[in-house]
């Protein structure tokens with residue numbers, strides 16, 4: 001994307017997200033994918049699907065991603081010079097195995113997955129495809145004093161058939177919407193919440209397709225979701241949350257959250273609102 005910093009920030013302000021931003025060159029991408037494959041071999045894909053949380057504290061190659069100059073250039077354009085990394089997580093949707101694939105898709109599309117069924121239908125019950133329900137990130141972060149910006153960095157091509165991110169442009173201007181317990185099985189969100197469909201302008205939904213090595217960024221109030229991976233390819237993304245250093249944690253029982261892995265990644269932190277970032281640099 002060859003747009004100026006001013007254009008980037010005004011587009012972001014208007015629509016609540018940017019997409020198709022090139023970040024990793026081919027060598028960097030290869031390195032990240034090889035390192036991720038090593039983690040898959042070490043931990044297994046059950047684990048690497050959603051449990052690689054805040055591993056920027058553990059692995060140099062992940063640390064390189066959260067401080068990647070191109071990532072920080074875009075984040076700075078939106079949040080200003082002083083930036084704290086709040087949290088990071090790999091979110092990987094693996095393909096359904098070929099043998100089961102058509103059954104899985106049918107089970108999901110008929111809404112059978114997760115329902116109480118007997119006999120042969122019981123088998124389908126176990127084949128729930130992971131998806132991410134419509135939500136706003138701010139629903140999960142007990143924070144005030146500044147916006148949250150999420151980066152979604154693609155390690156694989158992320159397209160319609162393997163469950164790319166979808167957004168409702170401009171929805172970040174509607175404030176925090178009501179969330180409830182999700183009605184559908186397979187929601188990857190850790191507290192299983194969703195915005196009821198009647199509150200989401202799904203007719204305005206836009207897909208954010210990304211090539212491996214590209215990223216999208218979105219505002220913490222932007223309504224977004226992603227469908228299951230119905231392809232035979234993996235869809236792996238690295239999600240990084242950033243805030244300006246003026247943001248601070250609040251005690252909100254609806255949004256309990258602990259911040260164990262915050263790091264100043266740009267500028268200085270004159271506020272020191274987050275307790276664990278004694279070391280200003282990672």
Ligand SMILES: O=C(O)CCC(=O)C(=O)O
Nearest residue numbers: 091132137150152226239
């Ligand atoms: O990876 C996904 O499908 C969803 C990610 C997401 O909800 C987020 O980045 O906030």
